[in-house]
Amino acid sequence: MSATPRRGFLFGTGALGATALLTGCLANDPPQQQNPSAVAAGGDNAAPGTQVTIGFSAPAADHGWMAAMTTNARAQAEGLPDVTFRATEGSSDVNQQIAQVETLINEQVDVLVILPADGKALTDVARRATRAGIPVVNVDRVFDSPDAYRVWIGGDNHGMGVNAADHIAAELRRRGVADPVIAEIAGTDSLPLTQERSAGFRDGLARHGLRVARRVAADFTAESGERQATNLLQAAAHLDAVWNHDDDQGIGVLAAVEAAGREEFFLVGGAGSRDMMERIKAGGGVVQATVLYNPSMCSSAIALARLLVQARGMSDLAEHEVPRSITTYSAVVTRENVDRYLDVGFAS
Numbered sequence: 227m228s229a230t231p232r233r234g235f236l237f238g239t240g241a242l243g244a245t246a247l248l249t250g251c252l253a254n255d256p257p258q259q260q261n262p263s264a265v266a267a268g269g270d271n272a273a274p275g276t277q278v279t280i281g282f283s284a285p286a287a288d289h290g291w292m293a294a295m296t297t298n299a300r301a302q303a304e305g306l307p308d309v310t311f312r313a314t315e316g317s318s319d320v321n322q323q324i325a326q327v328e329t330l331i332n333e334q335v336d337v338l339v340i341l342p343a344d345g346k347a348l349t350d351v352a353r354r355a356t357r358a359g360i361p362v363v364n365v366d367r368v369f370d371s372p373d374a375y376r377v378w379i380g381g382d383n384h385g386m387g388v389n390a391a392d393h394i395a396a397e398l399r400r401r402g403v404a405d406p407v408i409a410e411i412a413g414t415d416s417l418p419l420t421q422e423r424s425a426g427f428r429d430g431l432a433r434h435g436l437r438v439a440r441r442v443a444a445d446f447t448a449e450s451g452e453r454q455a456t457n458l459l460q461a462a463a464h465l466d467a468v469w470n471h472d473d474d475q476g477i478g479v480l481a482a483v484e485a486a487g488r489e490e491f492f493l494v495g496g497a498g499s500r501d502m503m504e505r506i507k508a509g510g511g512v513v514q515a516t517v518l519y520n521p522s523m524c525s526s527a528i529a530l531a532r533l534l535v536q537a538r539g540m541s542d543l544a545e546h547e548v549p550r551s552i553t554t555y556s557a558v559v560t561r562e563n564v565d566r567y568l569d570v571g572f573a574s
Contacts, residue, residue: 275532278309279309279335280312280337281312281314282296282299282312282340283313283327283330283342284296285316290574294524295366295523295524299527308536314327317343320342331358337531337532338352338531339524340362340363342364345364348369352369353369356375361535362377363375363530364378365523367380367419377549379552380552382556383418383422383423387424387469388426388430389517389556390469391427391431391433392433392558395430397514397515398436403466407465407467408439409442409469410468411441411458412441413445413446413471414446415443440461442455444479446474447474448574451474451475452477452478453478455482455483456482464490465488465491466492470493470494473495473497476496492513493513496516498516500572500574506560507564509561515558518554518556518570522554
C-alpha cells in the first residue's frame with residue numbers, strides 16, 4: 227500500500243479491466259469520531275456481483291487500534307450491497323475464537339476474514355476452513371502455515387521500527403545532537419510483533435551509528451505505559467529522543483511525561499491514533515511524529531474477501547487473481563504531512 231492522502235487499492239477484473247480506486251471516504255468526519263476508513267469501489271468492481279457472505283472474527287476490542295479494526299471491517303461490509311457480514315463477538319480467548327470460527331464454517335459462509343488473537347493457535351481451524359472450500363483472509367497476526375489462508379494482509383513491524391529510527395536519526399541531525407540518548411518504549415516483549423519492531427528499530431539506528439540507550443516494555447496498555455514511562459524517566463536524567471511503539475499505550479506515556487515535567491526530548495509514536503495526530507498538528511509538545519500501523523487494513527481485508535469469492539482481480543497488476551500477501555506501509559506522520567493522514571487516524 228502506498229502512502230497517499232486517501233488510501234486504498236486499485237481493484238478491477240484483470241490487467242486490462244477498468245480500475246477502481248478504493249478511497250478513505252470519511253476524511254471529513256469530526257475529529258472526536260472513530261474514522262472507520264471504509265473504502266468505496268468504482269469501475270467494474272462498483273457493480274454488484276455474486277452475493278457474498280463474509281464471516282468475520284477478531285479479538286475483543288479492548289483498545290483503540292483493535293476497536294478500529296472491527297469498526298473498519300463492519301463499515302466496509304455495510305457499504306457493499308452484495309455483501310452479508312456475519313461477525314462473531316470479539317474474544318481474546320483463543321478457545322472461544324476457535325469455537326466461533328467453527329460456527330462460521332458450519333454455517334457455510336462464502337469466505338472468512340480472521341484476525342487471530344494468536345496466529346499459531348488459530349492455524350488449525352483456519353486450515354479446516356480452507357479444506358472445506360472456504361477461502362480465508364488472514365489479517366495481521368499470521369497463521370503458522372501458509373496453507374491456512376488464501377491471502378494475508380498486515381502491517382510491516384520491522385519496517386515500522388526502521389522508519390521510526392530513520393526519522394529520529396534525521397531529526398537529531400537537524401537539531402545538531404551529536405551523542406544522543408535514545409529510549410524505546412516497546413509493547414509486549416513476548417509477542418513476535420514487538421520483537422520485530424524492536425529489531426527494526428535497532429537495525430535502523432545502527433545504520434546511522436546510533437543505539438538504544440534505555441528500553442522498557444509497556445504491554446500495549448495506557449496503565450502500563452504510564453507506569454513504565456515513569457520508571458524510564460526516573461532512571462534517565464536526560465533523554466534526546468523516545469520511540470513509543472503504540473499510541474494507545476502512549477496515552478499513559480504522555481501522562482507520565484507531563485507529570486514529570488519533562489520536555490527536553492521529542493517523542494515518536496506508533497500506529498497512528500487521531501489523538502497523536504492532533505498533538506502533532508498542534509505542535510508545542512514532545513510528540514513530534516507517529517509511524518503508521520494502520521487499522522484500515524481491515525477495510526481492505528473485507529474488500530479482498532469479496533473479490534476472492536467473485537473471482538475479481540486487482541487491475542493495477544498483470545495477474546488476474548488477488549495476490550497471496552499484501553504488506554501495508556508504515557508512513558511517518560509529521561506536522562508537515564499530518565493533514566494527509568487525519569482521515570485514517572483511529573480513536574484511542
